[in-house]
Amino acid sequence: MKLLDMLKRSSRNLLQSKMRTLLTASAIAVGGFTLTVTLAAATGAKQYTSKIVAANFDPKAVMVAKDRALFEGSTQSGPKVYNEDLGTVYGMQVKQLTPQDVAKIKKIPHVTNVLENYQTDTQFITRPGVKRYTGTLNVYNKGQKPEISAGTLDRGVPDGTVVLPEDYLLLMLFDGPKDAIGKTIQVQVRQAAGATKVFSYKIAAVSTRSSLEASFSPTSLLLSSDDAKMVNDFVNKGTVNEGKFPTVTVTTDGNPADVKEALRRAGYPSLTAEDAQKIIFQIINVLQAIVLVFGLITLIASFFGVVNTQYISVLERTREIGLMKALGMGRFAVSRLFIIEATIIGFIGAVVGSGLAILLGTLLNPFISNKIHFGDQSLLVFTWWQVVALIAFLMLVTTIAGLLPAQKAAKLDPIEALRTE
């Protein structure tokens, strides 16, 4: 029998038992739906991650520390041997970078700039006529692209200015973001010994909440490296942290991976934008694998469903098989007829499942993105080749499921088969 004839006969058989075909295919569709959504969610999450990394990390930048623990997020396991470099970061005693380290790092090839990352807690932030509010100071670096509702970051953050989060606008009694630009705020900091000092900054820009800006903190003011250094030097005077900083951001004009390797040889652990992305991707991959396994388990159930349906189909059509064999249809052709039927069931199920997933996903995407603060990024991103590969995979699964019943059909003795009334 020719392939086209087989396709016609198989489809006709499937149409004749519509309900059974549909129910078997729907089992496959459930698996197809789950797998399509899983793949789309992972793609969406990765796209989102890439956007976050692009918004927060300069791809040419490398973050350098002296203590690996800073990147690994491990907690302190016990007392350490004293070292002049030791300082406290997030309550952890870690080796910190010193100006000598910065000088060393600057000599590494392709390093164009080294920016110290200071983070300082303030006592309070205020301006004349308003209450005092808490806040922290962070260094603005060029890799960051905070979303701005007023002012400009075209020239970065010049000395003596800050980027103010929008949450302060109302508290500081500004009439909207534009009103705040050019106004002055006061920041008071305090030394461990008790001395306090007030620094004044002009507001250069107002930052807004963004779905992409991971480092956006509603209480974090961004200022220039030099200003941050002045504040930091004052606050840490006489403490173990004096003149030290946990990390520096290195700007390169070459391959960040090469710089990272050079830094490693010099004894400094570092993190590139790619590394940061890899860490997040790994988490996504693990989550995806877990959901995929569940999808595959539903597939195993539908696999046996197809085997069962096809067995019944063979039994029901024993006489027809006998006739076809009596008419000279070979074993191979008979088995192929039934295998094709199983493949078609897989195709229907896969197309229905994936189609439903794409339809629902496309309809619900704006709603989901809104709920989980994804901004204009979609959670479910359907990739055509993934969908095609999935449909092919599901067809392969049902084809394999059809092998055993097809074998039974092929082995039927035509005389026996024709005796059944």
Added chain:
Amino acid sequence: MIEILDVQKVYGRRENAFVALKDITCTIPSGSTVAIVGKSGSGKSTLMHIMGGLDSPTQGEVRIDGRALGTMKRPEIDRFRAHELGFVFQSFFIEGNQSCYQNVSLPLEVSRTNILERKALITKALSQVELVDKISVKAKLLSGGQKQRLAIARAIVNKPKLLLADEPTGNLDSATGEKVVDLLFDLNKDLGSTLVIITHDTELAARCDMQIHIKDGTIQAITHKKGKR
């Protein structure tokens, strides 16, 4: 020409062995009409299955136009059945949910006949059994006689050299049965194909050129119609 040489068929083994056919030897000339007559259980169906290559004899040989079926491989026998053989069964074995066209199309699909040639062949076969006006009617809507005629159309669409009919009138009333038999004999004349009918109807058997009487698996007598020897 069909040569059946010393064919024996045994089912089961040792103490359960049952001899269905024994010492069957006969020759059927091409283009003739042959009746295999016997009671049920006499082995006549088994003989037909062996002639059609559906079953193989335990001993002996069947030669069709000089080719021994026993030496042919399975795909070869399949090809032989697809191109040179037509079957008509007592209970029709037509697919009720398919149209007459689709039913008759099956042997052409099995024998991989060119799609473009099929339509003409099917129409011709259906007109030979006077069912061409039912071409797109579902087979289950036909009467018993029409169903058997449809089965005959399916059997002759490939223009077979050998037509095997197993009790073709068994499920029909005598008037309808007679028409079907007339049709089979007409086709035998028109197509020149050998017609082998299995029957226990002596009247029908008397119309054939040759009668093979079987009892308990052996040939009792072979008789020939007058002037046909």
